[in-house]
Amino acid sequence: MDPSTSLLEIRIRFCETDLMGVVHHANHLVYFEAGRVDWLRRRGITFADWARQGIHIAVIDASVRYSKPVFFDDLIVVETSLAALRSYSVVFSYVMRRGEEQLAEGSTRLACVDTHQKLRPIPPDVVRALRSPELPGSPSGAPGT
Amino acid sequence: MDPSTSLLEIRIRFCETDLMGVVHHANHLVYFEAGRVDWLRRRGITFADWARQGIHIAVIDASVRYSKPVFFDDLIVVETSLAALRSYSVVFSYVMRRGEEQLAEGSTRLACVDTHQKLRPIPPDVVRALRSPELPGSPSGAPGT
């Protein structure tokens, strides 16, 4: 697998469905975020790190293409990849699958901002971590979400 | 109406339903909270006030009894009342109705804590506001939630 990609399993919750009997479409952004958090953790980046450096990460755009309905209790996989890395922002792309079947894909652009919502360059050590593969011994069976 | 009671209309959102075709039961706590926030606003208490005094309000227990299913697009009313006021905590009770029909009822106990999660007495001016009726000219047709 591409070193810029990581996989996270997620079990679909009852409350994530709607009256159509399928997962409500806003939840896909939640699954993408869970994939992204896990992707970062596998490269040694945690939210605490950002906070300690006084930086915040804000989602500045997001898009999703929905191809198949997702159902309660499905065990899905979110495949998260680093798609672009610039001075002030980073793009992650996502593919959601159930077995071999692709359910959705999407991407989000995130930017570094300080506490006054001003753009700041991504710190060098974060850039290094973003460019690295999963750390050896990354928890591959970690509970989804 | 009892001066310790206020009403808030809420329109049920699509995403709040689940695959049973009715509102998912965790949302009732969200509607109660919306009722409570509105109740406080009508007595001149806003979240900004709490924050400025360095206090936080934490929910320490909650209970809900569900009597009727609630549906997408229903226009419900949350009736929020102050049920008890002690030095360190306050209890609100709630009744949810659709027209004359009672849908659910419940209560939540909230406590004042400082930033280290230590209990603190409710400040005197907040106690005064909690004991007061709605301010004259309270927005009665304010958008729900």
Place this chain on the structure above:
Amino acid sequence: MDPSTSLLEIRIRFCETDLMGVVHHANHLVYFEAGRVDWLRRRGITFADWARQGIHIAVIDASVRYSKPVFFDDLIVVETSLAALRSYSVVFSYVMRRGEEQLAEGSTRLACVDTHQKLRPIPPDVVRALRSPELPGSPSGAPGT
């Protein structure tokens, strides 16, 4: 105002924020949906209508651009417009504002599917309603969400 546009006020809920102190980005899709449901209601289209005709409306793609943070208790306006209408799908676009300030914009494409998730043309009477302005006497002060 353009007859293909309608406005909905929404009060931001406490639970819609995240630990950054601002509205979590997945909620924007929820606000857009509330705007869309209200847009349809103002033209005489309700979910019950769809259901009676055995058709479902599925979101097939969605995108959001976030320009400003949104805060707890903000009173925002979602401006929903019909952006495109084809045989099998319809695109709505959205602008979210707080006063004069634009907070976000986005769009969603929806398609008609039957109970087997097969694409179906949008029924003629729905097309007619989608092309019409708000019905006279549409509730303009309806509780948001």
Place this chain on the structure above:
Amino acid sequence: MDPSTSLLEIRIRFCETDLMGVVHHANHLVYFEAGRVDWLRRRGITFADWARQGIHIAVIDASVRYSKPVFFDDLIVVETSLAALRSYSVVFSYVMRRGEEQLAEGSTRLACVDTHQKLRPIPPDVVRALRSPELPGSPSGAPGT
């Protein structure tokens, strides 16, 4: 461990926090539900089973006591137990822990209803399954929720 108890690990999601920096209190009902769904799956009961028999399970009351704040990225354990089993309803109790530390506890009562929301006795084979321990070979490391 008591045969009427099962454990589920859950990783706390970013979007489950609120502006207080901790998990929003309505989410505890979501974690309890995830624990209950997993408890049932480990005894061979799936939602599909209920649906096939034309029965629905509705939450008729719920209560939560919150003792400690829960944080983003915490890995918690939900301990779900069958607390009471009657002809028409069943009570589950829950304890949420982070390591040795108890975070919250609660319970929910669920009742069998048919599609017209009328109470129905719990079917005999479901009663049998509710009284049984985890099936041998139950997936103990299954991704949380």
